[in-house]
Amino acid sequence: MTTRAPAAPPDGRTDLPDVRRRPAARTGLWFVLPFLAFYLVFLLWPAIVGFGYTFTDRSLAGGPTSFVGLENWAESLTDPAMWESLWNTLVFTVLSVPLMVALALALALLTDHARKLGWFLRFGFFAPFVLPVAVMTLIWGWMYNPSLGLFNGMLGRIGVEGPEWLFGEGTAMVSVVVATAWWQVGFNYLLYLAAMQSIPGDVYEAAAIDGAGAWQRIGRITLPLLARTTALIAVLQLIGSLRVFEQIYLMTSGGPNFATRTAIQYIYDSGFVGLRIGLASSMAYVFMVIVIAASVAQFRLFSRKEA
Amino acid sequence: MAAARPPAVPPSAARPLATRPPAGRPSTRGPAPRRRLPRVTVGSAALYTVAALAALAWLLPLLWAIDTSLKPEGETTLLPVTWSIAEPTLEAYRLVLARGDLVRWAVNSTVTTVIVTVLTLVLCVLAAYGFSRFDFRGRGWLFALVIGGILIPPQTLIVPQFVLMTQLGLVDTYWGVALPQVVAPVFVFILKRFFDAVPREYEDAARMDGAGPARILWSVVLPLSRPVLTAVGIFTFIGAWNNFLWPFIVTTDPEMMTLPVGLGTVAGQYGVQYAQVMASAVLGAVPLLLVFLLFQKNIVTGVAGAGIKG
Numbered sequence: 001m002t003t004r005a006p007a008a009p010p011d012g013r014t015d016l017p018d019v020r021r022r023p024a025a026r027t028g029l030w031f032v033l034p035f036l037a038f039y040l041v042f043l044l045w046p047a048i049v050g051f052g053y054t055f056t057d058r059s060l061a062g063g064p065t066s067f068v069g070l071e072n073w074a075e076s077l078t079d080p081a082m083w084e085s086l087w088n089t090l091v092f093t094v095l096s097v098p099l100m101v102a103l104a105l106a107l108a109l110l111t112d113h114a115r116k117l118g119w120f121l122r123f124g125f126f127a128p129f130v131l132p133v134a135v136m137t138l139i140w141g142w143m144y145n146p147s148l149g150l151f152n153g154m155l156g157r158i159g160v161e162g163p164e165w166l167f168g169e170g171t172a173m174v175s176v177v178v179a180t181a182w183w184q185v186g187f188n189y190l191l192y193l194a195a196m197q198s199i200p201g202d203v204y205e206a207a208a209i210d211g212a213g214a215w216q217r218i219g220r221i222t223l224p225l226l227a228r229t230t231a232l233i234a235v236l237q238l239i240g241s242l243r244v245f246e247q248i249y250l251m252t253s254g255g256p257n258f259a260t261r262t263a264i265q266y267i268y269d270s271g272f273v274g275l276r277i278g279l280a281s282s283m284a285y286v287f288m289v290i291v292i293a294a295s296v297a298q299f300r301l302f303s304r305k306e307a
Numbered sequence: 308m309a310a311a312r313p314p315a316v317p318p319s320a321a322r323p324l325a326t327r328p329p330a331g332r333p334s335t336r337g338p339a340p341r342r343r344l345p346r347v348t349v350g351s352a353a354l355y356t357v358a359a360l361a362a363l364a365w366l367l368p369l370l371w372a373i374d375t376s377l378k379p380e381g382e383t384t385l386l387p388v389t390w391s392i393a394e395p396t397l398e399a400y401r402l403v404l405a406r407g408d409l410v411r412w413a414v415n416s417t418v419t420t421v422i423v424t425v426l427t428l429v430l431c432v433l434a435a436y437g438f439s440r441f442d443f444r445g446r447g448w449l450f451a452l453v454i455g456g457i458l459i460p461p462q463t464l465i466v467p468q469f470v471l472m473t474q475l476g477l478v479d480t481y482w483g484v485a486l487p488q489v490v491a492p493v494f495v496f497i498l499k500r501f502f503d504a505v506p507r508e509y510e511d512a513a514r515m516d517g518a519g520p521a522r523i524l525w526s527v528v529l530p531l532s533r534p535v536l537t538a539v540g541i542f543t544f545i546g547a548w549n550n551f552l553w554p555f556i557v558t559t560d561p562e563m564m565t566l567p568v569g570l571g572t573v574a575g576q577y578g579v580q581y582a583q584v585m586a587s588a589v590l591g592a593v594p595l596l597l598v599f600l601l602f603q604k605n606i607v608t609g610v611a612g613a614g615i616k617g
Contacts, residue, residue, distance in 0.1 A: 049471075053466070157387060246555075
């Protein structure tokens with residue numbers, strides 16, 4: 001940043017297609033360079049090196065490494081456990097995305113209408129979002145406790161024997177989804193709330209004069225105007241849900257019987273428990289391609305709808 | 308939002324990640340007229356009841372954690388499960404704090420989070436400004452490269468990143484925790500879009516006075532960008548403070564763990580001492596809840612303006 005370019009051409013225009021303007025050219029590069037250096041070392045380089053690892057039997061424990069061709073790819077692509085982890089990720093995504101979009105919309109509508117409670121509602125609905133994941137999992141793990149927890153305690157009072165929650169193969173994933181929704185919906189909620197509050201009030205007033213009731217105003221004005229926001233939230237939530245790992249890992253360790261082990265945990269288990277860098281990397285690439293494809297596809301889908 | 312409206316939105320900003328007023332028609336009459344508050348009717352009474360109940364339900368897990376943390380250990384396992392506490396006590400908090408690791412983790416979290424936040428802001432602001440204002444050779448594809456990075460899920464890079472950290476000798480160090488987290492291409496994108504919208508007339512004036520590009524960035528552009536900088540700063544801070552996977556992988560020594568990692572791995576092993584587990588959870592929640600209370604306004608407008616996800 002010490003490079004002080006000689007004063008730009010007197011007209012001060014930097015967007016002229018003048019290739020000969022060398023000084024300004026180099027100045028721009030100096031601004032960009034520090035970020036690019038970090039980007040290169042900590043993101044791009046690992047991504048490239050990781051691809052190389054997929055062709056080796058490199059171990060995290062050290063020792064000699066040799067080239068094994070496509071063995072890791074063959075192994076990960078034929079491992080039923082990998083497909084199961086992808087399936088679990090998909091189940092989590094399919095359950096959590098609609099829930100966390102709809103819930104965010106409902107909470108935002110409540111807040112937008114019950115304006116006198118605005119501060120309290122915003123605090124209540126968004127506060128969980130700022131909790132560290134371990135705080136959330138400790139609290140929800142305790143509430144889900146089959147014998148001593150709050151949920152089964154309340155169910156017991158009305159004479160119902162509660163489920164095993166996180167310890168049941170059939171209920172573990174749903175339990176995790178519910179806890180996740182509570183924890184993370186606040187962000188989507190704020191996006192919705194901001195969009196709602198930017199709808200000019202006179203639109204509603206005009207509708208009210210025309211005799212539209214509260215529900216009609218929501219259905220005919222609010223929701224259609226929020227279509228773009230909904231698309232944005234759905235895309236962000238889809239990408240976020242596909243990447244799920246930590247709350248599930250902390251609540252169930254992927255159990256019971258691997259029923260909640262997700263793709264990221266499979267990568268973690270192969271690399272840091274099994275110590276097999278090559279296998280973990282090939283899985284990481286399979287998953288990376290899936291996530292990128294999903295994001296691009298959904299972006300395309302939504303932008304076409306808008307056009 | 309406080310910044311002046313741009314004369315024209317450049318094409319690169321046309322793909323909006325942000326929520327903007329859906330109608331796109333800026334109100335020309337100053338602040339939009341407030342919706343008339345509903346009269347007190349059965350409908351609005353029901354609305355307020357539902358809203359208040361929903362918010363209470365949302366806070367229930369936190370209240371339950373606090374409730375448990377105030378019980379003596381003996382009372383936490385009594386059946387039937389109850390909210391009432393026969394002998395409320397702060398004993399669990401005393402025991403947890405006396406163990407000392409919670410404080411240690413909070414210090415680690417603070418140090419690494421500050422490093423991440425400061426570095427992220429500096430790197431991303433410089434890069435965004437460079438991409439926004441200078442037409443250097445290779446700009447197009449370098450920017451495409453950065454934007455492409457948004458698509459890469461960082462979780463898929465944990466293995467090679469860990470190998471790199473081993474080679475650099477940074478495992479179990481603050482830098483090891485912090486450095487891979489500072490690469491946030493999405494913030495370059497958001498900041499560039501914001502800088503693109505800052506009218507260049509201001510800068511031209513400063514340039515006439517002989518200010519160089521660094522000076523112009525510091526004293527002209529950054530002051531105009533305060534809302535977006537605050538938002539990016541806060542979200543980087545929250546993201547870094549709450550990051551779990553990477554610190555979990557790069558720290559093995561409990562002395563070097565961050566708060567989420569320590570709470571998740573060690574505190575979970577307090578075993579059946581539920582009051583202590585909940586006391587540590589409550590203590591772990593306090594720092595960012597305070598940040599949230601202090602910056603509530605910035606967070607809300609930040610989300611509105613940028614649509615960023617940490």
